[in-house]
Amino acid sequence: MARVVNFLKTIRNNWKKSLVGSAALAYGVNYSKDAYDTEQMMREFCVEAAKYGDIPIPPKVQPTHMTVILNPVAKKRKAKKLFEKYCEPLLHLAGIAITVIQTESESQARTLVANLNTRTDAIIVAGGDGTLSDVVTGLMRKCQSNVTYVKQCPIGVLPLGQVNRVADSLLKRKEDATDARALAEATMAIVRGNTRLLDTVEVSPIEKDPEDPVKPAYAVGAIEWGAWKDANSRVDKYWYWGSLRRYVTYVFNGRKDDLNWNCNGVIRYSDPCDGCSRCYQEQYSFSKTQAEKRWWHAFVPRINTAPRGSDNVDYSKVNNENCGIYKEVPIASTELHITTNNVLLNDEESEPGVKVELGPATVSYTDFIAEGCKRVGGKKSQGEHIIKAKNIELHPEKDDSFVSIINFHQLPKTMSFLI
Known part of the structure; x- marks a missing residue:
């Protein structure tokens, strides 16, 4: 009992240090809990993605290949790090080969997509609505004479921009969802391969x-x-x-x-x-x-x-x-x-x-x-x-x-x- 009394007296006599210590402890507990929840979430998604990667490929079918258009300055210059941490592992586990192309200037994605000559089963936009519009513009310019190709080359969206209205609408993202969960769910949507047609504005x-x-x-x-x-x-x-x-x-x-x-x-x-x-x-x-x-x-x-x-x-x-x-x-x-x-x-x-x-x-x-x-x-x-x-x-x-x-x-x- 004496130890408890002395402990309380110490806190009272050093209340400023005690307040700072309590705040640091609370932050540490919340950070640890968020990190644990994120780890468990990624574990579940990795198990699901691995099921797709374990499926044998028929002899006459080429492995799935997708092209990623990444805006590295998006998300306060954290886009590349977030993509490599929460998106790229899931794509690899699903057996999807990817080619990552980083933009170096504004609107460069238009040129990159318009000049894309490699075989790709889909284009993944790792950025916001601005990068998405550039990719759509490049793809439409490239395929104006081939509407069928436009439909056969779907676009996946990873919400890595400051504004992600299209991704939020497509994936029905919840307001309280963390960036890690939003990116993982968007990646799994790409892995599952379901598609939806959207109108474009010219x-x-x-x-x-x-x-x-x-x-x-x-x-x-x-x-x-x-x-x-x-x-x-x-x-x-x-x-x-x-x-x-x-x-x-x-x-x-x-x-x-x-x-x-x-x-x-x-x-x-x-x-x-x-x-x-x-x-x-x-x-x-x-x-x-x-x-x-x-x-x-x-x-x-x-x-x-x-x-x-x-x-x-x-x-x-x-x-x-x-x-x-x-x-x-x-x-x-x-x-x-x-x-x-x-x-x-x-x-x-x-x-x-x-x-x-x-x-x-x-x-x-x-x-x-x-x-x-x-x-x-x-x-x-x-x-x-x-x-x-x-x-x-x-x-x-x-x-x-x-x-x-x-x-x-x-x-x-x-x-x-x-x-």
Whole structure:
């Protein structure tokens, strides 16, 4: 009893040291528990991956090979380390040979994929939504004349970026999931080989210049234009602020005139269409799309997935008089935000097309900072005006930035993703 009393007296007389020691002990216990849980999780996934790797390969089937496009500066320059720790071991255990190609500059993934000549069964994007858009753009440019190849080369997504809306939607990632679990689950989705078709969005100039042609860009998630987008692109400039750099970016840029505060112009758009004789042509397949068959499916059951709207409907007999009829709306906004149905985080069926959100016409300095801080936390205020559309023509006031944004809901413009 005397020892207990002396121990309590020591704590009381040295309460500052005791407080620091308690905090360090609590941190150590939590760290050890998280490390143990992660180890057990990886052990379970490794056992499952090894089952795929132990399946004999038929004599006439080549081993599975996948190409990884890795953005090493993603995830605060931890992307490569996280990939090698939580993703690469599972792929090797599953018997998948991989070739890792690291990007060295912004948008380089487009060129890497467009010039890819080696045989690959899939492309794995180890990065965020920006890297994913670059890979999709490169693949679509490479295979514009070969739609079948686009479907036969699915894309796997590893959520290693600052923004991972497409991956979160595809994999139904929980908000409280750790990075280790999210990466391991995404890797196992690639190993299992189930696929899902997603619509792509093409961005191309309205006026074509034969002498200086501009190749279209593609996306599967969202497209942003405006002040918040411009400010967010300058985050790396404030690297010396550490974890606060994303917040101070909006503080330091809220009054700068070089941000795009005026997203003014005219939008021409057509209403969404579920499918009719005008937008579905004879070459489109109306049968349910089957997930691509892998060699292990001869031994392991697979789950087939099909895109929304792939029912056996003869759209050549469906008449929609409003399909392709454009409406014209003038806009005056500080932001234009386009979101596809691919990044909806719920299971509710929604009509095909994209959602266009227009921000306020003017915004104060404090409101700009408040909205920026909200977006740092992964949230966004809903636009003041919302338009649902299929095809969009955007005519900004600036003559040098005419852009056509088209949502291709038709089957030949879809891409296969591993889920």
